[in-house]
Amino acid sequence: MTPQSCVGVLGGGRMGAGFAHAFLLAGARVVVVERDDELAAAAGVRVRESLAASVARGTASRDQAELDAALSTASDVAAFAGCDLVIEAVPEDLALKTDALRRVEAVLGAGAVLASNTSSISIDALAASLERPADFLGLHFFNPVPASQLVEIVLGAATSPELAGRAREWVEALGKTPITVHDAPGFASSRLGVALGLEAIRMLEQGVASADDIDAAMTLGYKHPVGPLRLTDIVGLDVRLGIAEYLHAELGDRFEPPALLRRLVAEGKLGRKSGQGFFTWEES
Numbered sequence: 068m069t070p071q072s073c074v075g076v077l078g079g080g081r082m083g084a085g086f087a088h089a090f091l092l093a094g095a096r097v098v099v100v101e102r103d104d105e106l107a108a109a110a111g112v113r114v115r116e117s118l119a120a121s122v123a124r125g126t127a128s129r130d131q132a133e134l135d136a137a138l139s140t141a142s143d144v145a146a147f148a149g150c151d152l153v154i155e156a157v158p159e160d161l162a163l164k165t166d167a168l169r170r171v172e173a174v175l176g177a178g179a180v181l182a183s184n185t186s187s188i189s190i191d192a193l194a195a196s197l198e199r200p201a202d203f204l205g206l207h208f209f210n211p212v213p214a215s216q217l218v219e220i221v222l223g224a225a226t227s228p229e230l231a232g233r234a235r236e237w238v239e240a241l242g243k244t245p246i247t248v249h250d251a252p253g254f255a256s257s258r259l260g261v262a263l264g265l266e267a268i269r270m271l272e273q274g275v276a277s278a279d280d281i282d283a284a285m286t287l288g289y290k291h292p293v294g295p296l297r298l299t300d301i302v303g304l305d306v307r308l309g310i311a312e313y314l315h316a317e318l319g320d321r322f323e324p325p326a327l328l329r330r331l332v333a334e335g336k337l338g339r340k341s342g343q344g345f346f347t348w349e350e351s
């Protein structure tokens with residue numbers, strides 16, 4: 068990444084603000100586009116605040132003035148003209164993403180790369196409406212972006228093989244580790260993570276062990292940093308149920324959501340964000 072590299076971010080919410088931060092620290096110029104001017108300004112404030120925290124901690128390689136000058140915000144995708152890479156991070160909705168990606172592609176120059184941060188939608192389904200599917204791929208970042216180590220590079224059937232190598236270089240320039248996955252439901256991370264989480268819920272449902280003991284089996288026995296039930300609470304039971312329903316439809320009965328998961332979601336027990344899930348969260 069150089070100060071001449073231009074990275075566009077469509078949707079400056081939780082994830083988009085995170086990529087903007089990461090690419091700015093890696094040395095790029097970043098353009099964040101939101102739905103309207105007010106949201107664009109708010110996204111700019113979010114990114115600048117998180118950059119200021121990195122500068123204050125002494126972990127930023129550029130000073131605040133340089134970082135501020137390298138960030139711009141807009142409410143029109145025309146601001147992406149001239150960008151080398153644009154990552155879409157609008158909400159997880161096929162129609163919304165398809166429309167947004169088409170509009171961005173139309174302003175990008177030949178050779179520019181378009182990526183989606185979708186956590187579950189098929190890259191091939193998103194590529195189907197694009198003019199240049201060879202220049203499109205998934206870049207699945209994890210939350211919170213600045214602290215997470217992994218980026219899943221998702222290759223569609225039409226993604227050019229050369230792009231896979233460039234994507235690895237970008238991810239490494241951010242100080243993160245890439246894994247490469249061919250487009251498949253749940254990619255690698257969600258498919259494995261949700262499989263473990265659903266089995267843990269079934270074990271709790273069947274009275275095999277308490278939530279604490281099921282989690283300790285994985286944290287102490289297998290050195291997972293967080294147990295599968297606590298992680299489901301952190302992600303959100305509703306979010307996990309949505310992914311499980313999608314994987315159930317695509318991959319079969321081993322992903323059937325347990326009745327306990329459905330019941331807790333129906334009762335509004337969504338995990339950390341609601342204060343109660345498999346555990347009680349005092350701080351929410």
Ligand SMILES: NC(=O)c1ccc[n+]([C@@H]2O[C@H](COP(=O)([O-])OP(=O)(O)OC[C@H]3O[C@@H](n4cnc5c(N)ncnc54)[C@H](O)[C@@H]3O)[C@@H](O)[C@H]2O)c1
Binds near residue numbers: 159187
């Ligand atoms: N939050 C996570 O833990 C996480 C992790 C990995 C991937 N993802 C994926 O990242 C994507 C974004 O998730 P998020 O958590 O950042 O959502 P978010 O709701 O925090 O942010 C989405 C942003 O997109 C903006 N937006 C909506 N429509 C737009 C449009 N047409 N043009 C420009 N901006 C628009 C919204 O104003 C909002 O700021 C989703 O696909 C999600 O599945 C999320």
